[in-house]
Amino acid sequence: MKKDLLKETAKEKERAIIVGVAFNKIQYKFENALEELASLCFTAGLEVVGSTYQNIKEQNPSTLLGSGKVDEIKLLVEELNANVVVVDCELTGSQLNNISDIVGVKVIDRSMLILDIFAGRATTNEGRLQVKLAQLKYSLPRINSITNSSGRFGSAGVGMRGPGETKLETDKRTIRENINKLEKEIIKLKEQRLIRKSKRQKNQVKQVAIIGYTNAGKSTLMNTITKAGIYADDLLFATLDTTTRNLFLEEGKQIVLVDTVGFIDKLPHAFIEAFNATLEETVDADLLLHVVDISDPNYKEQMEVVEDVLKQLHADKIPRIIVFNKIDKLNKPFVVPNNAVIISAKNNNGIENIKEKIKTLLF
Ligand SMILES: Nc1nc2c(ncn2[C@@H]2O[C@H](COP(=O)(O)OP(=O)(O)OP(=O)(O)O)[C@@H](O)[C@H]2O)c(=O)[nH]1
Ligand SMILES: [Mg+2]
Numbered sequence: 001m002k003k004d005l006l007k008e009t010a011k012e013k014e015r016a017i018i019v020g021v022a023f024n025k026i027q028y029k030f031e032n033a034l035e036e037l038a039s040l041c042f043t044a045g046l047e048v049v050g051s052t053y054q055n056i057k058e059q060n061p062s063t064l065l066g067s068g069k070v071d072e073i074k075l076l077v078e079e080l081n082a083n084v085v086v087v088d089c090e091l092t093g094s095q096l097n098n099i100s101d102i103v104g105v106k107v108i109d110r111s112m113l114i115l116d117i118f119a120g121r122a123t124t125n126e127g128r129l130q131v132k133l134a135q136l137k138y139s140l141p142r143i144n145s146i147t148n149s150s151g152r153f154g155s156a157g158v159g160m161r162g163p164g165e166t167k168l169e170t171d172k173r174t175i176r177e178n179i180n181k182l183e184k185e186i187i188k189l190k191e192q193r194l195i196r197k198s199k200r201q202k203n204q205v206k207q208v209a210i211i212g213y214t215n216a217g218k219s220t221l222m223n224t225i226t227k228a229g230i231y232a233d234d235l236l237f238a239t240l241d242t243t244t245r246n247l248f249l250e251e252g253k254q255i256v257l258v259d260t261v262g263f264i265d266k267l268p269h270a271f272i273e274a275f276n277a278t279l280e281e282t283v284d285a286d287l288l289l290h291v292v293d294i295s296d297p298n299y300k301e302q303m304e305v306v307e308d309v310l311k312q313l314h315a316d317k318i319p320r321i322i323v324f325n326k327i328d329k330l331n332k333p334f335v336v337p338n339n340a341v342i343i344s345a346k347n348n349n350g351i352e353n354i355k356e357k358i359k360t361l362l363f
Contacts, residue, residue, distance in 0.1 A: 013047040014157050015082045017073060019065070020053030021089045028055060032298050036236075036265070037088050037110070043236050044117050044158045049080045053088075062098045064091055074103045084158065086113055089266060093142030108158065111138055111268030116158050117237050118271070126189050126278070127241040133182040134274035140175050190280075197284060200256065206362045207256045208247075209282045211310075212291035213302040214238075214262030217325040221291055221345040222259040225354070230259055237262060242281050249355055253363050258285065263309045265301070272312060283313050287362055288320035289354065294342070295329035321357050 018037045022028040030053040038048045054069045063070050065087070073085055084106045085099065091109040100107040108116075115135050122128045200207065210218045219232035219239050226245040231238055243259045258281045272279070282288065290306060292299050303322075310316040322340035328347050336342045341357060343350030 013045060014084045015049045016041050016046040016084045016086050017050045017076050017082045018048055019087045022055045024057050025055055039236055040113050041086060044113055046158050049082055050076045064095050070099055070102050077103050077105055110266055114268055118240055121237055121240040124241040129182055129186055130274045134270040136175050136179050137270035137273060143172055205256055206286040207284060208287045208289060209258045209260055209285035210289045210291060211260050211282055213306055214264050216291040216293040217345045218291045219259050224345050224348050224351055226257060242278055249359055253359060263306050265305045279313055283315045285318055288318050289323050290320050291323045291325050293326050294324040295326040319361060
């Protein structure tokens with residue numbers, strides 16, 4: 001036992017080359033995008049040893065990236081002794097295979113990376129079911145390349161983590177059967193959720209969902225307001241399962257507050273499909289608290305991503321309060337717009353303003 005543990009700790013991290021991708025953008029902050037991709041890699045347990053990027057003007061169908069870029073990546077892999085390449089967008093199965101054939105190591109895309117992080121994070125039954133479903137939906141059209149890749153490069157490591165203890169089945173039919181089974185289980189859970197919802201509506205309790213980009217401070221805010229004791233950490237996707245708490249504002253004014261999974265740029269398609277149940281907590285809300293990390297240089301882009309995802313969920317018409325968070329990290333003056341509050345969730349600063357705004361908007 002002890003020996004195995006030693007082996008485990010001594011095991012070297014996979015060494016990754018990360019590849020930023022934009023599609024015919026005039027201005028694109030590759031530096032910021034690569035920084036976020038590197039954080040995702042770190043969260044997934046990869047060591048980033050090198051990076052490159054490409055603004056793709058004409059897509060090369062077989063590898064997406066231009067052939068010169070793929071050759072450059074091959075050189076980087078050899079020079080830096082990397083054993084995985086992470087590309088910052090979603091790739092088809094054959095693109096994954098083709099790039100991997102040229103560069104000579106495993107290739108994973110952004111969606112695989114995010115789903116892999118989710119697989120390591122889900123703690124509730126529902127969370128695990130949804131991650132498993134998302135992974136299966138992602139892998140179904142790519143099954144050949146995933147099988148090839150695990151054959152060539154071993155079935156361990158990032159991008160190969162099975163949902164829970166099981167390995168991804170290699171047979172398409174089995175995958176389809178599993179997808180059906182999971183969808184049925186999730187529907188059952190959804191029914192329970194609907195019962196809870198109708199109870200809530202009968203009692204006329206309003207639901208407020210805390211939403212926002214990953215790492216914005218949603219769980220910290222939830223903890224500060226309700227003493228919920230939720231895991232909050234400087235990691236992307238620290239929260240994967242929703243947590244619900246009652247919050248008493250004043251006599252006759254009680255709400256249900258929900259902490260939700262964070263959003264991120266280029267969320268995997270399979271995620272939105274599979275996480276319907278969790279994301280419905282957002283759609284069902286009477287009010288959204290959109291938490292923004294004002295200290296992040298990319299906060300405007302992150303707000304746009306959140307707005308985009310809300311549109312995809314048809315939740316963009318729900319009234320919302322913008323909560324600019326981490327004011328303690330800001331060293332320049334900031335003019336707060338009318339529909340917003342500015343707080344430090346960590347230092348318990350400005351929280352009363354949120355409660356006041358909620359009261360005015362909901363009661
Ligand atoms: N300086 C500062 N740090 C904060 C503040 N609020 C949250 N943080 C830190 O930001 C990090 C992320 O906080 P979380 O509450 O986990 O963020 P989240 O939005 O729930 O993130 P995910 O669940 O990963 O999407 C943690 O390290 C927090 O301590 C704040 O007001 N000021
Ligand atoms: Mg969280």
